[in-house]
Amino acid sequence: MSLFKHIRQLNALQCLQAKRQYSPAALKSASLQYDKDPQPLFTDSETQRLLQSMTQLQLDKVFRQRTVPDNSSETKFMTTLQLEKQFVKTIEKAKHLLQMPPVVKIKQDTERIISKDPAMKDFATTKFVFTDITFGLRHSERKVVVRDVDGSLSYASLDTTKRMNQLYFPLEGRKSYTPRMFADEQLLQRCLDEHKYEFILDRLLVQYEPYETEFHNISARVYEHLNESKQFDLLRSTRHFGPMAFFYAWHSCIDDLLYDMIRNDYLHNAVELIALSYKIHQVPVDYKQTLSQLEQLQPTPAERAHAELLSCLKTKDELGIEQEIHQAIGKTEQDFTADELSLKFIEQYIGSEHSRKKVQLELALQTLKEVNLEKLQLYQGLKKAHGVQAS
Amino acid sequence: MLPIARGVFNSLTLMTRSSRGAIHTVSAHKCKAAAAESETVEEITDESVDEGKMSGSGAPDPKDRTKVIPVETSMRYLKSAAYKTTYGDSFVWTQYRRNHKGMFAPRKTRKTCIRQGKISTGNPCPICRDEYLVLDYRNTDLLQQFISPYSGQLLSYSKTGLCQKSHLRLMVAVEQARDCGLLTYDVPFREYDYSEYYGKQEKKQEQ
């Protein structure tokens, strides 16, 4: 109890500060906003597929050890068949954990008055807030109404609705006050400088609803900072990568991310990113053909992760010499053809007027090409040496 | 520099007199003196001069805790060589043992180690015995030592041996640090029901 008392006192102090500082952190740096509703483009199935593919699925990162009170693990004996079934389940679970937070536009607060009753003026000294706590309703359909002192009955503002929802149906991890991290400009900046992007975004998801102004401002700020610091690897294979890529594509500043992808040899993703930006800005370039070709050549991230899991089952002897060569080089023949296709597409993009950091991108591309060429030669040489027939 | 040397000497003489518990304090004292020498020369000299004025012997009372150590100093101390020599790579609390009668320790630790600005016990808890360890939400290096790497929760006082007062302060500090984002933790996963945000619009599209 005494702890709570302490914290409450402190919070009361903070609240006073926070109320004063509330606006700067939220309002500052609102430079990049979604100017129209991004929802139709985001929920589009093709966009979703592109974003998921870009996010990738690294099982080590998705199922990293979490420091939560219950992080127990279970050990089981299984037959190979059961194990394979379990692998499929694991992939499903990983996909669930990578669920992207929805991107919606900011909801404006509208005052909706149900009835006015001037005869009820001054019936009490305070407002009354009524919340419908009917069992099994979703948050968005829960009704919260306010009876004001002057007798008018109206739907509650978004802020009040959220407060009441949190009060009667608490969401785990959400605070009833604005955390100081979000309220205080300097603390947020410090977190950003320490590259705690995932932590900030995770907390943001829990603390705010996707349609709130603060959500948009802070996430935009994080993405911008990330664009400058170029630590995209921190968010790769987390649920925030998709919205981040979407944000960059929307505001046409994909070049840094593209550069990072090329440097890390994620050419497939680079193509998808460019395609996404074309799609959003409706650039008349036919990207669908390249995409479909690439899709045929390369597996989706889920399939790749599944294959990775299955490969643990095989012993070394079962792997053919061909697979061993693939493992050594890290690429298959299909990958090489896919790379060629994507390189062509990326070069076309760099040549066009949409890219802004042409020199940098070209350099990276050149380096990659040389490395690729070397790898290809090595691959072919190895193949010839081992006498594997060219298929 | 002279007063410091004298302080060190005095503390060494103290060592012969006092028991096992004092050894730690003394070594810490020595190290702190050295650390302070390198970092805040003026501060320490002032202190020793004051002490010289106050008492003829000039030995600072090792049990006195009236002096307020700023958090910045504590944070620097945690990174200094003095800290390293005192604690090595282990945590602040690992070497600490509680004294108790019989086989089993009492369920709760003592209420407080410091009464009226002085250490009132022979075996003060890991935080109270070293005055340069300040519990504050900015002092994340220190707070991190008291958080379990497995569950992310605060370690119990039965493990760390903190007195109840320090433990309370620690809890408050950790909670504040988390609130400020200085300490990261695993935020619970939030599952989104897309239809809650998009449901109506999708229906419209269907129509």
Next chain:
Amino acid sequence: MSLSPASGIGRFYKHSAKIIRFVRQGCTNRPFYHIVVMERRKNQHQPVIEQVGSYDPMPNDNNERLVALNTERIRYWLGKGAHMSEPAAELLGISGLLPVHPRTYMTAWRNRKAAAEAEPVESAATA
């Protein structure tokens, strides 16, 4: 069948008179009410049939009084012919679920009248 989340353990006859009313929870100097359905003849400290809401009469930091109502169950019980205590009826009237209770209007005009009487006095005192 499992119990519904708000169900109490109060036993009741099928045709006995039920009532929707407040039960004072909370402690000394800190009132807090549960809005419950129970048999009319029972006193408030006995087990209830079902809790259908809560009412916090002390205003919070934002100067609001918070009321939670399980409207689905309230409608059900009213449809079953449950009575309402006067404060409960007032509260439901204020919430807009039922017509506004006359007593609310009465307090409103009395308050207005008191304010109107206090004002000239104040103005006289200041002048």
Next chain:
Amino acid sequence: MLRAGYQLLNHSPLGAAKTGSNNFALEFVRWRRKPRWLPVAKSKVFRVPERKKQPEEERAELMRLHNHYKTQLRSVRQFLRAEVVRHEETSTADHIVLTPEQEEAEYQLCIAENAAWNAKIASERELRLAKEREEKVAYVQERLDAGKLREELRRERASEHIRHEIEQSKTFITRSNLDEAIETALANPVDHNFAIDMAGAMYKGRTTQSLGSSA
């Protein structure tokens, strides 16, 4: 509580004071009412409580409002009652309302399901029984074979035994050759009274007098 208060009241017969003077006279702040059975205090006997006057127009207004309210509430209640009845009729939460056709269809469905199930189990049982029968036959056959073998062995052993006995019986002494045997025995007396030394030499006793002769 009340009883305590009563005792307190009665405690000081002088009626001196329930305050102050008596140290252990606890004073209850919350329940200080006089007990029901005590008469009205003397000082209050002639007090007439003042009744608040309600203005006539306020009363009329309240009457109007109450009438209004009651009418409204009655209609609301009616609506809600209808709603509950409707809900109970249509709800399938605790009971399922089915038309006869549906019921029949469901019954048929159940029957079909049951029949299919029975058929499946019957086929399974057939298989199982056939297998068991086969196993039983095989087992009996095996036992029979084994018995036969055993019998043969026994016969063999018996005939062997007989043969052996017959072989032996040739040397038996019968009534016919008894005299002969006696004669042979008498002709060849066998003396078992002898000793053997470590070297294997036999020293006959009784008839041989080697010991005596040597001595």
